[in-house]
Amino acid sequence: MLSRTADHLFWMSRYVERAENTARLLSVAYDTSMLPQAPGQARKAWQGVLSISELVPAYQALHDEVTRDKVLHFLVRDESNSASIVSCLRSARENARAVRGTLTTEVWETHNQTWLEVGRQLDHGAFERDPAQFFEWVKDRSHLSRGVTQGTMLQDEAYHFLRLGTFLERADNTARLLDVKFHALEREYHGSARGNGDVQFDFYHWSALLRSVSAFEVYRKVYRDVITPERVAELLMLRADMPRSLLASMQEVVANLALVANEQSGETQRKAGRLLADLRYARIDEILATGLHAYLTQFLERVNALGADISRDFLVPS
Structure with missing residues (x-):
């Protein structure tokens, strides 16, 4: 093509x-x-x-x-x-x-x-x-x-480039949304005294975040419990069956990259595969222990670099 x-x-x-x-x-x-x-x-x-x-x-x-x-x-x-x-x-x-x-x-x-x-x-x-x-x-x-x-x-190269663009953009957006929302909540907790309205505040905050990616009903079906930050992060990052999660998005990126691969895209595929593996074998408790903001910042940097590599290997030079 x-x-x-x-x-x-x-x-x-x-x-x-x-x-x-x-x-x-x-x-x-x-x-x-x-x-x-x-x-x-x-x-x-x-x-x-x-x-x-x-x-x-x-x-x-x-x-x-x-x-x-x-x-x-x-x-x-x-x-x-x-x-x-x-x-x-x-x-x-x-x-x-x-x-x-x-x-x-x-x-x-x-x-x-x-x-x-x-x-x-x-x-x-x-x-x-x-x-x-x-x-x-x-x-x-x-x-x-x-x-x-x-x-x-027709599910040919044209179709795969369409899918590649969709899921690379989706991975970027979900990561940005999580990063900013979690960062804002941390400032709320550390910047003010929390009172009796904490539970209500948190419910609205997390339910709004879930609704923004059509995941509120999915969360209820998967966890059948109160909404907690750890499970929200796990659902939107590490669940392969959640359509807008980081893991699901990167699975699509890797799969479609393989279907349009050329002689010079080997390194780009390797980077995408490594990013996918890091998500596939990650644990949310380990991510939260080392810092969610740092993890998502690094993820965004890697996704942006991957986009640049895809442009270099397949698209019109910018």
Whole structure:
């Protein structure tokens, strides 16, 4: 396959996944903002949303204060922000158009219709009227994109590059979400006296985190007990049967890398396989004992390096 074609397919799927992940994050943050809380706590929550995507400097260049409405605008419809939902959907559609001949008609029409519809929704104020419904729409379009791809595409190299982009992006996002959320909770514990509302606070915190990756019902089915930080981390990191976990994502990355391997990708496959092995044989108690933040920081560095290696071996040189 031509490297330029592989590049468009890889990034098309990454942008769709990124739009969905942003919608998931904002949906939970918006719902949580409806709960009673101090202004300072609300501001920290929205700062955390920006931190997950490493967008604090870009936001501060445009806005002098962190508020719910400004963060929502910045992450949903600000076209100057390349990571906003509208920018991601536009980029996904542009990449799809560049390789239209490689895609099935159904896949192309799904991406094109998503782009046309998001423009209509934003122009007619659908987002401002009901942000929650808009976020659900974004998630539904992402689900549709993956379903149409899996149901209509020939499972050749094009398909594998699409899957590779999806799961590399998903691994990155889940790790960022865990890192920022756990780090924020540690500051809550160490920065203030905990009172009688601890249990209620923790339930809302962890249930919100689980809902952001569609894992609340999964957690109940797997553990059948109260929500604890250790089990949340285990579920989202080390469970191979949890679709958005780090382990499940890396299994897909390694499998699809093997299916598109070329003469120069051996080292990239080795690094991906080693990262997968580290997750497969890890224990959550050992990770927490040595420091979750340090582990996730290193994981993100390795995933980003893996993305660079994939670009070097298969895609258009940046």
